[in-house]
Structure formats: structure tokens, C-alpha cells
Amino acid sequence: MPEHLLPTGHRRIDQMRMQGIVKKFPGVLAVDHVDFDVKAGEIHALLGENGAGKSTLMKILYGLYHQEEGQVFLNDLPVVIRSPNQAIQHGIGMIHQHFMLVPSLTVAQNVALGMKSSRGFLLDIDMVSKRIRELSEIYGLQVNPSTPIWQLAVGEQQRVEILRALYRGAALLILDEPTAVLTPQEVDDLFRILKQMTADGHALIFISHKLHEVLAISQRITVLRDGKQVYSIPTETATKETLAHMMVGRPVVLHYDLRPIEPGPARLRLEEVSATSDRGDEGLKKVSLQLHAGEIVGVAGVSGNGQRELAQVIAGMRSTSSGKIWLDNHDVTNHSPAAMNQHGLSHIPEARMTDGVIKNFTVAENFVLQNHGRKPYAWGGVFMNFRNITRQCKTAIKDYEIKTPSHETPIKSLSGGNIQKLVLARELSRQPRVLIAAQPTRGVDIGASEYIHHRLLEERTKGTAILLISEDLDEILALSDRIVVMYEGAIVGEVKRDQADIRTLGLMMAGSKVPV
Amino acid sequence: MITDIIKASVAASAIRLATPYIFASLGETFGQRSGVLNLGVDGIMLLGAFAAYYAVFETGNLLLGVLAALIVGMLLGLAMAFISVTLQAEQGISGIGVYLFGLGLSELLFQKTVSTPTPIEGFPRINFPVLTDLPVLGEIFFHHNLLVYVAFALVPISSFILNRTTFGLQIRAVGQNPEAADAMGISVARVRYMTVMIGGALAGLAGASLSIALLNIFQSNLTAGQGFIAVALVYFGAWRPYWVMGGALLFSTVNALQLQVKTIENALGINVPSEFAVMAPYVVTIITLIFASKRVEQPTALTKPFERGES
Numbered sequence: 001m002p003e004h005l006l007p008t009g010h011r012r013i014d015q016m017r018m019q020g021i022v023k024k025f026p027g028v029l030a031v032d033h034v035d036f037d038v039k040a041g042e043i044h045a046l047l048g049e050n051g052a053g054k055s056t057l058m059k060i061l062y063g064l065y066h067q068e069e070g071q072v073f074l075n076d077l078p079v080v081i082r083s084p085n086q087a088i089q090h091g092i093g094m095i096h097q098h099f100m101l102v103p104s105l106t107v108a109q110n111v112a113l114g115m116k117s118s119r120g121f122l123l124d125i126d127m128v129s130k131r132i133r134e135l136s137e138i139y140g141l142q143v144n145p146s147t148p149i150w151q152l153a154v155g156e157q158q159r160v161e162i163l164r165a166l167y168r169g170a171a172l173l174i175l176d177e178p179t180a181v182l183t184p185q186e187v188d189d190l191f192r193i194l195k196q197m198t199a200d201g202h203a204l205i206f207i208s209h210k211l212h213e214v215l216a217i218s219q220r221i222t223v224l225r226d227g228k229q230v231y232s233i234p235t236e237t238a239t240k241e242t243l244a245h246m247m248v249g250r251p252v253v254l255h256y257d258l259r260p261i262e263p264g265p266a267r268l269r270l271e272e273v274s275a276t277s278d279r280g281d282e283g284l285k286k287v288s289l290q291l292h293a294g295e296i297v298g299v300a301g302v303s304g305n306g307q308r309e310l311a312q313v314i315a316g317m318r319s320t321s322s323g324k325i326w327l328d329n330h331d332v333t334n335h336s337p338a339a340m341n342q343h344g345l346s347h348i349p350e351a352r353m354t355d356g357v358i359k360n361f362t363v364a365e366n367f368v369l370q371n372h373g374r375k376p377y378a379w380g381g382v383f384m385n386f387r388n389i390t391r392q393c394k395t396a397i398k399d400y401e402i403k404t405p406s407h408e409t410p411i412k413s414l415s416g417g418n419i420q421k422l423v424l425a426r427e428l429s430r431q432p433r434v435l436i437a438a439q440p441t442r443g444v445d446i447g448a449s450e451y452i453h454h455r456l457l458e459e460r461t462k463g464t465a466i467l468l469i470s471e472d473l474d475e476i477l478a479l480s481d482r483i484v485v486m487y488e489g490a491i492v493g494e495v496k497r498d499q500a501d502i503r504t505l506g507l508m509m510a511g512s513k514v515p516v
Numbered sequence: 517m518i519t520d521i522i523k524a525s526v527a528a529s530a531i532r533l534a535t536p537y538i539f540a541s542l543g544e545t546f547g548q549r550s551g552v553l554n555l556g557v558d559g560i561m562l563l564g565a566f567a568a569y570y571a572v573f574e575t576g577n578l579l580l581g582v583l584a585a586l587i588v589g590m591l592l593g594l595a596m597a598f599i600s601v602t603l604q605a606e607q608g609i610s611g612i613g614v615y616l617f618g619l620g621l622s623e624l625l626f627q628k629t630v631s632t633p634t635p636i637e638g639f640p641r642i643n644f645p646v647l648t649d650l651p652v653l654g655e656i657f658f659h660h661n662l663l664v665y666v667a668f669a670l671v672p673i674s675s676f677i678l679n680r681t682t683f684g685l686q687i688r689a690v691g692q693n694p695e696a697a698d699a700m701g702i703s704v705a706r707v708r709y710m711t712v713m714i715g716g717a718l719a720g721l722a723g724a725s726l727s728i729a730l731l732n733i734f735q736s737n738l739t740a741g742q743g744f745i746a747v748a749l750v751y752f753g754a755w756r757p758y759w760v761m762g763g764a765l766l767f768s769t770v771n772a773l774q775l776q777v778k779t780i781e782n783a784l785g786i787n788v789p790s791e792f793a794v795m796a797p798y799v800v801t802i803i804t805l806i807f808a809s810k811r812v813e814q815p816t817a818l819t820k821p822f823e824r825g826e827s
Contacts, residue, residue, distance in 0.1 A: 064699075064824065083701065084698070084699050084700070084701050085701030088701060094699070096699065098695075099696075100693070100695060100696035100699040100700065101693070101696055102688065102689045102692040102693045102696055102697070103692065103693070103816075104688070104692050105685070105688065105689065105692070109685055110696075112682070112685060113685060113686070113689050113696070113697065113700045113702065114686070114697070114700035114701040114702045117682045121681050121682055121683060122680060122681055122682070123680055123681060123682055123684075123685060
């Protein structure tokens with residue numbers, strides 16, 4: 001690159017360096033004297049648990065936050081970045097974990113957003129579309145500029161985000177958990193694009209907590225823990241075990257020993273269950289499923305393919321339009337959540353903060369949400385027995401290693417992992433016969449995830465029938481005896497765990513019916 | 517035929533009566549498209565109506581009246597924006613505050629100045645050569661005051677601004693996904709201040725269209741809740757200027773029918789209790805809102821204050 005120009009026609013950033021960065025939030029030191037750098041032509045991965053400070057550090061670079069101490073250098077010149085606008089002017093782009101797209105607007109309109117128009121105050125969508133087509137040509141990012149965003153699949157939306165960053169002249173691109181919502185094939189696509197971009201002279205920062213992806217794509221890895229930089233290493237010398245150890249601060253079990261169990265009788269049966277989604281279309285299409293005592297059935301699929309409806313229908317939170325649901329040979333079709341509980345069903349809901357807990361209630365109140373009117377938590381179903389509530393809740397806090405100042409702390413001030421542990425404690429305390437675990441470790445750090453996984457396996461050993469719904473294929477593969485794949489509301493395939501391979505699962509998740 | 521004359525005069529007065537609705541609901545459309553629900557429209561209309569009326573009462577200058585209404589409306593819009601955008605107060609509540617403020621202050625100022633409803637010389641009806649003299653059509657379309665035409669002209673202009681300009685794109689983005697707009701370097705607060713002030717100015721103009729063009733008088737609570745119907749019309753029109761205009765015409769037609777209910781009764785030889793006639797616009801409001809289910813353009817961030825997440 002003699003003129004230090006990128007194929008997009010923008011200037012390169014040869015080196016970006018952050019030095020001694022400190023960022024405080026009320027009560028927390030989010031980033032604690034961190035040094036970080038990236039060069040043109042490389043991918044530097046930033047690894048860490050939730051709350052380790054990865055996103056905060058990057059938001060400082062992108063001008064969304066301002067550091068208390070430390071300095072950012074671009075090509076060895078100190079710069080002050082006060083807003084995303086200034087970051088963009090410096091050639092820094094960011095792909096956020098939650099896409100920053102306006103669903104009702106088209107691709108071109110989203111790209112044009114916030115840009116100067118060549119026609120003054122009038123929009124120049126045609127010009128923008130033309131340039132989008134040029135850029136998609138260079139990087140093989142197929143996308144139609146006039147399609148509204150809401151009609152695009154998640155992977156395509158991400159392409160729009162990348163295109164927009166390139167359009168705006170990003171020479172350094174920050175990717176915040178870019179693979180979290182993608183199918184394995186889409187991940188491959190993304191990696192191909194990222195490799196091409198680095199070959200062109202872009203500098204990339206790849207934020208993730210998925211070890212195998214970081215090892216596959218990056219040249220260097222930096223690990224943050226509790227806001228501190230604990231480890232920096234060239235990728236070729238890194239191993240999964242050391243990286244996990246560094247992230248969590250103690251050795252972590254990455255593989256579970258799943259002893260084969262002879263599955264017992266069917267506990268939960270779905271017969272051609274259909275249901276309407278919130279959008280009003282058929283969210284669940286004739287799903288039949290059997291869940292036996294002592295087995296974990298994993299439900300894989302890209303988000304929004306009926307998993308949510310499936311969990312809700314079984315939990316009694318959404319009514320079916322046809323079909324039957326049997327719990328231990330009781331017909332429980334369209335029973336209320338309370339009736340389902342009575343029949344021995346426990347449910348770890350996907351929307352933890354809205355369906356799992358009441359944010360402003362205390363830990364103890366949340367712990368007795370379902371059973372507050374029953375023994376031992378109430379006298380005669382009327383007067384709450386606070387002594388018992390406190391005692392049981394304290395036991396749960398201890399047993400489940402829930403980190404909370406006390407049982408009277410409002411649940412919203414706990415971390416995601418600890419909230420999830422409380423939900424788990426509550427649901428398991430009722431000794432369920434069937435457990436629906438929807439996205440049980442989403443947004444939960446590795447340490448807590450590992451704990452939750454162990455608890456689920458323990459339940460399996462006890463003979464509980466478990467339906468594990470997860471978008472995290474690694475989790476599904478690690479825990480499930482059988483795996484079913486959902487696509488557009490229907491089950492498109494089923495594989496046994498020992499026959500499952502990630503390629504085939506990925507293809508099924510993308511809708512192809514693979515004979516198995 | 518007598519019924520033709522009734523039809524023509526009902527249609528003509530429907531178009532006239534639509535004026536305040538169109539001004540106010542177009543203005544509200546801008547605010548809501550950017551995510552701010554301003555329930556104070558009626559209060560702004562009242563103060564705008566008084567400002568225009570008083571300016572004309574004192575000077576006889578109609579343009580000065582319009583200017584007064586625009587400025588008063590814009591200032592109240594600024595206040596609403598400050599409360600809801602900068603202070604991030606609950607929008608529904610702050611809007612009611614603005615309404616009560618406008619209601620009370622317009623009444624007070626009126627009592628302290630003019631005190632008795634005194635008619636003024638408002639905008640005259642325009643006589644177009646040839647066109648006004650057309651049978652039926654002339655009466656319906658070509659014999660209105662200036663503000664009527666301004667209101668209808670604002671419909672395509674608003675639609676153009678929202679859909680074809682960079683500012684319009686910013687408004688829509690801010691209303692749908694303020695985080696995304698912010699990340700793209702758009703100042704959410706700036707956009708919302710501007711739309712709420714535009715909304716205020718147009719609400720003021722809506723008031724003026726009552727006090728110095730349609731009724732040519734001011735009295736306590738002159739608007740009788742028209743500002744609230746204007747807010748409902750924005751929902752009814754699914755945040756699109758043309759549909760909003762359609763809604764305004766629907767309601768003004770009901771109004772016009774109600775005003776002429778005696779004439780119609782006499783012509784048709786039936787008798788409708790007047791209470792029903794007075795109720796009609798409000799009943800129609802509720803019924804149409806139930807059936808107005810097109811929600812594609814609904815700003816998802818409506819009523820939600822924006823704060824850059826520091827988490």
C-alpha cells in the first residue's frame with residue numbers, strides 16, 4: 001500500500017494505541033490502566049467475561065465514553081475522541097453487538113443516516129445506493145440497497161453494518177461480539193470478509209468471549225478481567241485452557257463428561273402443536289416432540305425461528321392454535337402457567353429480566369414469586385411467613401453461590417449470572433419433573449455458565465426431563481443427549497449427540513432439510 | 517335542490533373546519549415521528565389563539581397575529597422539549613402540564629386584557645376570479661380564507677420533508693432507534709427539540725386559524741379539546757401526513773354535519789337530540805381509533821426519553 005490508501009479509497013490507520021486508559025463508573029473501576037493497540041493488517045482480539053471492560057474500552061475508542069486517564073494515539077499522534085462523529089472522522093468504525101440500524105428504513109437510508117448529502121438538505125439515496133453496490137462488489141457483501149432492514153436476516157443486517165462502516169471510511173473497525181447471533185455458515189462468511197479486510201490494510205478489533213473463534217481469526221489476543229489487562233499473547237501460542245483460565249481467574253472445565261443414561265418414560269409430549277407468534281404469523285408449525293426422564297434435549301436454531309414460542313407454549317404463557325401437550329399423561333394443552341407448575345413443570349424463561357424476575361423486588365421476594373401463597377412461605381395462604389422465606393432464601397443463596405449483599409437486595413442490582421442462578425434456584429427448588437431452560441446462560445459469564453451447566457447435568461442425573469433451548473451451539477453440543485433444530489417455526493431435523501456435527505447443524509439452522 | 521345546497525355547504529365548512537386539525541396534527545406528527553408525544557397541543561393552541569387574537573385586536577394586522585401565534589407556539593414547544601428531552605420527564609404528564617398552563621394562562625390574559633369576547637376582523641375569504649363563481653365547486657373549494665390553503669399546502673410539504681430530506685430521515689431514525697441515530701453521529705436531542713418546536717409553532721398556528729380566521733373571536737377554552745383530537749388524529753393517520761389530513765377531514769365533516777344538524781333535520785324532516793350531535797365527533801374519534809390498526813410507521817421510541825447508555 002504505497003499511498004496508505006485502502007481499496008475503499010480511504011486513508012489507512014497504520015497503528016492505533018491506547019495507553020493507560022482508566023474509566024470509572026459510580027462504584028466500579030470499569031477499566032483500570034489498560035494498554036491496547038492494533039496495527040493495519042491485523043486482527044487483535046479482545047477477550048473477557050461480561051463486565052470485564054471490553055465494551056467500555058472500545059466505547060472509549062469510539063467516543064461514546066470518555067476516559068478519566070490515559071491517551072489514545074493514531075499513527076503515533078495523540079487524539080481526543082469526544083463523540084462517534086469524531087471517531088468516524090478519524091476513520092474508526094464500530095459494529096455494535098445490538099445492531100445500530102433503524103428497522104423501518106431501507107439499507108441505503110440507514111447508510112445515509114447522519115452523512116452529509118451531496119444534494120444539501122435533500123436526500124441523495126441514488127448516489128448512496130450506487131456507492132453501496134460498488135463496496136459490496138469489492139467485498140462480496142451481497143445486499144440490496146432498497147430493502148427495508150426488517151426484511152433482512154440477522155447475518156445480512158450485519159453486512160449492512162459492515163458496509164456502512166466501510167462507506168464512512170472506517171480504516172479501523174471494532175467488532176463487538178459479531179458472531180453472537182450468526183449461524184456457523186454466517187460466521188464463516190464473516191471471517192472471510194474480515195480476512196479480506198485485513199489483507200487490504202484495515203485494522204480490526206474483535207471482541208468476543210468465544211475462545212475457538214478468537215483462536216481461529218485473530219493474530220493477537222488480549223484478555224481483560226475485572227477491568228484489568230491480565231494477558232496479552234500472539235494467537236499461535238495461545239490455548240483454549242489458558243485463555244479460559246485467564247478470563248475467569250481459575251481453571252475452567254470446558255468439556256463435560258456426559259455419562260450415557262437410559263432415558264426413562266416420556267414426561268412431556270407435544271403432538272403437532274401450532275401457535276401464533278406476536279407478529280401474528282404462524283410462529284410454531286405442527287411441532288411434535290417427546291421428552292423423557294433423565295435426558296436433555298437441545299433445541300438449536302437461529303434466534304426467532306420459533307424457540308421462544310415453543311418454550312412459552314409449554315410453559316402455558318402462550319396459547320396453542322392446534323395440537324396437544326401432555327405432561328405425564330395429563331392433557332395440559334392451554335393450561336395456565338400456575339397449572340403447569342402444579343404438574344411439575346419448571347421454566348427458566350428466555351427473557352430473564354421481564355419474565356423471570358421482578359426487577360425492583362428483592363432477592364427473597366423473587367425467590368418466592370410462585371410459592372409465596374403456599375407452605376412453608378405463608379400461613380393459611382394469606383400471611384407471609386418471613387422467617388421461613390428468609391431461611392430458605394439464605395440456603396439457596398449459599399447452595400447456588402449467588403453473589404448478593406443480602407437476601408433483601410433488589411434483584412436488579414445483581415449481575416446477570418447471579419440473577420440467573422436465583423431463577424435456577426427457584427425453579428429447581430420445586431423439584432420439577434420437567435424443566436424448560438431457555439437460553440439459560442445468555443449474557444451470563446463463563447464461571448456462572450459452568451455452574452448452571454453442572455446443575456442442569458445434576459438434574460439430568462436425578463431423572464428430570466430437560467428441554468434446553470439455546471442459540472449457543474457449543475452449549476447445545478456440550479449438554480444435549482439429542483438435538484432438534486428449529487427453522488421457521490418447525491422442527492427440521494433431529495440428531496443424536498454423538499452423531500452431531502456443527503456443519504450439518506448449521507445447514508439445518510439455515511433451513512435446509514438434511515436427511516439424518 | 518335544497519339538499520345539494522346543504523351538501524355543498526357541509527363540504528365547504530368541513531374543509532374550513534379541518535384547518536386547525538391539520539395544522540395541529542401535522543405539527544404533532546413531526547414530534548411523534550421523532551419520539552416525543554406532546555399532549556399539550558390543546559394548551560398551545562389556546563395560547564396561540566389568544567396571541568393571534570390579541571395582536572389583531574390591538575393592531576388590526578393579520579400577519580402580525582400569525583407571527584405572534586407562531587412565536588408563542590414555538591416557545592411553548594421549546595418548554596415542552598426542555599421538560600421532556602433535557603429533563604426527561606414523563607411525556608404524558610408534562611404534556612398535560614403544558615395543556616393546563618396554556619388553558620389557564622390564555623384565560624387569565626384574556627380576562628386581564630379584552631375580557632369580553634369581542635369580534636375582530638379576521639382573514640377574509642378569498643374571491644378567485646372565475647373559480648369562486650363556479651357552481652357548487654366554487655363554494656366548496658374556492659371561497660376560503662388564506663390559512664385554509666396554507667394548511668392543505670403543508671400536507672405535501674410535511675410529507676416531502678419527512679420522506680425526502682436528510683432532516684426527515686434523521687427524524688424517523690431518532691423516533692425508531694435513537695441509539696442507532698446517536699451512534700451515527702446524529703444529535704437526538706437537537707432533532708427532538710426541532711420537531712417539538714415545529715409542532716408547537718404549528719399548534720400555535722392552529723389556534724390562530726380559529727381565533728383570527730374561522731371564528732374571529734376569542735373566549736375561554738376556545739378550542740374545546742380540538743388539540744386532543746389532533747393528537748388522536750396522528751395515531752389515526754398512522755404518522756403519515758396524507759392520512760392525517762384524511763382523518764382531519766373525516767372529523768371536520770362530522771363537525772360540519774353537527775353544526776348544520778338543524779338545517780339537515782328540517783330538510784329531511786327528522787329530529788336528532790342535540791346532545792347526540794355534540795357527542796358525535798368524540799364517538800367517531802374512539803371508534804376510528806379502534807379500527808385504525810395500521811401501525812407500520814409507529815415510532816418505537818415514542819414517549820421514551822433517550823440517554824446514552826452508561827452501562
